[in-house]
Amino acid sequence: MTTVVLSSTDLTxxxxxPGDADALAALADDEELRRWTSHRVAGPQDAVRWIATQEAGWKSGKRLSFAILMTGRVVGHVVLKRSGGEAYGEVGYWTGASARGLGVASRAVELLTTWAFDTRTGAGLSRLELIHDTGNPASCRVAQKTGYTLESVLPPRTPHEAEGHLHARERVTVRLP
Known part of the structure; x- marks a missing residue:
């Protein structure tokens, strides 16, 4: 498994x-985060299991999960989910309370998107989708800021879920004459 580290001016x-378990448990102890995410982390032992699941995702190549670090501190999560050998994937993300409203999610999604579309050193995908609950306007703003176009409203998958927005972004290919 190749270790991928992506960096910008102030984000990594x-x-x-495994050493992120305490930070993850602290981030997950946030009512707002629990409101919008389906994965629950209840304490440090659960965080260790969650991180092991992320490591397994890297080994299979189907779930490439990244911790978002700001000034060396874990402040969130961004993931690229892939389906087999398909040329498309899905992006997901969340940020902890200390990083909300700072543009961290948008910058992390843009960094991951750029890498996912890179055909030389990245994943080389041609299309990415971003799905969020329609009741989460902050996620809608992240999608819009990062160039993901709203394509459709998805019906709830279960009686307890809300509708979703499907945003998508295509890799731009430049053809020279």
Missing amino acids: LRPWE
């Missing part, structure tokens, strides 16, 4: 590590 995306 790197695979989750």
Whole structure:
């Protein structure tokens, strides 16, 4: 498994590590985060299991999960989910309370998207989708800021879920004359 680390001026995306368990447990102890995510982490032992699942995702190549670090501190999560050998994937993300409203999610999604579309050093995908609950306007703003176009409203998958927005972004290919 190749370790992928993506960096910008003030953000680093790197695979989750076992040493992140306490930070993850602290981030997950947030009512707002629990409101919008389907994965629950209840304490440090659960965080260790969650991180092991992320490591397994890297090994299979189907779920490439990154811890978002700001000034060396874990502040969130961004993931690229892939389906087999398909040329498309799905992006997901969340940020902890200390990083909300700072543009961290948008910058992390843009960094991951750029890498996912890179055909030389990245995943080389041609299409990415981003799905969020229609009741989450902050996620809608992240999608819009990062160039993901709203394509459709998805019906609830279960009686307890809300409708979703499907945003998508295509890799731009430049053809020279």
